[in-house]
Amino acid sequence: MKITIHGLGAVGGLMAAKLAGVGYEVSAIARNETYDTVKRQGLTLIETVDGEERRTSHNVNVVRTPAELGPQDLVIVALKTTGLGAVAPQIAATVGPETTVLSAMNGIPWWFAHGLPEPAASLNLLSLDPSGVVRASISASSVIGSVVHLSSTIPNPGTVRRIAGNRIVIGEPGGGETSQRVKK
Numbered sequence: 001m002k003i004t005i006h007g008l009g010a011v012g013g014l015m016a017a018k019l020a021g022v023g024y025e026v027s028a029i030a031r032n033e034t035y036d037t038v039k040r041q042g043l044t045l046i047e048t049v050d051g052e053e054r055r056t057s058h059n060v061n062v063v064r065t066p067a068e069l070g071p072q073d074l075v076i077v078a079l080k081t082t083g084l085g086a087v088a089p090q091i092a093a094t095v096g097p098e099t100t101v102l103s104a105m106n107g108i109p110w111w112f113a114h115g116l117p118e119p120a121a122s123l124n125l126l127s128l129d130p131s132g133v134v135r136a137s138i139s140a141s142s143v144i145g146s147v148v149h150l151s152s153t154i155p156n157p158g159t160v161r162r163i164a165g166n167r168i169v170i171g172e173p174g175g176g177e178t179s180q181r182v183k184k
Contacts, residue, residue: 001024001025001073001074002025002027002069002071002072002073002074003019003024003025003026003027003072003073003074003075003076004026004027004028004029004066004069004072004074004075004076004094005026005027005028005029005060005076005078006028006029006066006075006076006077006078006079006087006091006094007029007076007077007078007079007080008028008029008030008034008038008043008060008062008078009078009079009080009154010151010152010153010154010160011078011104011148011150011152012028012076012078012079012104013043013045013152013154013160014045014150014152014160014162015076015078015104015168016028016043016058016060017043017044017045017056017058017060017160018045020043020058020059020060021045021056021058025061026058026060026061027060027061027062027063027069027072028043028060028061028062028063029062029063029064029065029066029090030062030063030064031064032157033157033158034062034157034158035062035064036157036158037156037157037158037159038060038062038158039062041057041158042057042058042059042060042158043057043058043059043060043158043159043160044056044057044058044158044159044160045057045058045159045160045161045162046155046159046160046161046162047161047162048162065090065093066090066091066092066093066094067090067093069093069094070093070094070096071093071094071095071096071098071099072094072095072096072099073098073099073100074099074100074101074102075091075094075095075099075100075101075102076101076102076104077091077101077102077103077104077105077138078104078105079105080105080106081105081106081107081109084105084134085129085130085131085133085134088133088134088136088137088138089133089137091137091138092137092138095138095139095142099142100142100143100144100181100184101138101142101143101144102143102144102145102146102170103143103144103145103146104146104148104168109143109145140173143173144170144171144172144173144179144181144182145170145171145172145173146168146169146170146171147168147169148168149165149166149167149168149169150162150163150164150165150166150167150168151163151164151165170182
């Protein structure tokens with residue numbers, strides 16, 4: 001499975017390290033010092049396990065632009081909500097017809113009403129995507145949502161420290177039964 005993380009910050013970095021730690025090949029888009037550090041020495045995860053601090057290093061394929069990767073099986077968007085509009089057209093380069101996009105962002109997402117019954121399904125909250133660039137770049141039909149129950153920080157570029165929690169709840173927009181893509 002080809003997995004890419006957009007947003008190698010506190011949440012995206014933790015997700016990348018955990019996925020790489022169990023054997024998935026993970027790619028991530030990174031900039032500046034984070035790119036340089038992860039390229040050189042991997043992504044470092046610091047956790048306290050049974051009262052003992054553990055540091056692990058994880059191989060993550062970092063690139064500067066999404067176009068370097070092409071379509072992926074799973075795209076995790078872990079950006080700050082305010083930054084999505086500027087990069088959504090670039091993210092589109094990693095989304096193919098079979099790609100699942102997992103939204104792991106704060107706030108109400110652009111796809112919020114997708115899958116809900118009418119009249120809610122017709123809602124287009126302009127404050128979430130005023131120019132329509134996100135909706136045009138990332139189809140709501142490819143998205144599954146998440147609620148992130150964890151806390152982490154970035155003490156240094158390329159290093160993630162898990163503070164608390166270790167759970168992410170995922171599901172289809174609009175709820176309902178668990179779909180095959182959520183199970184996958």
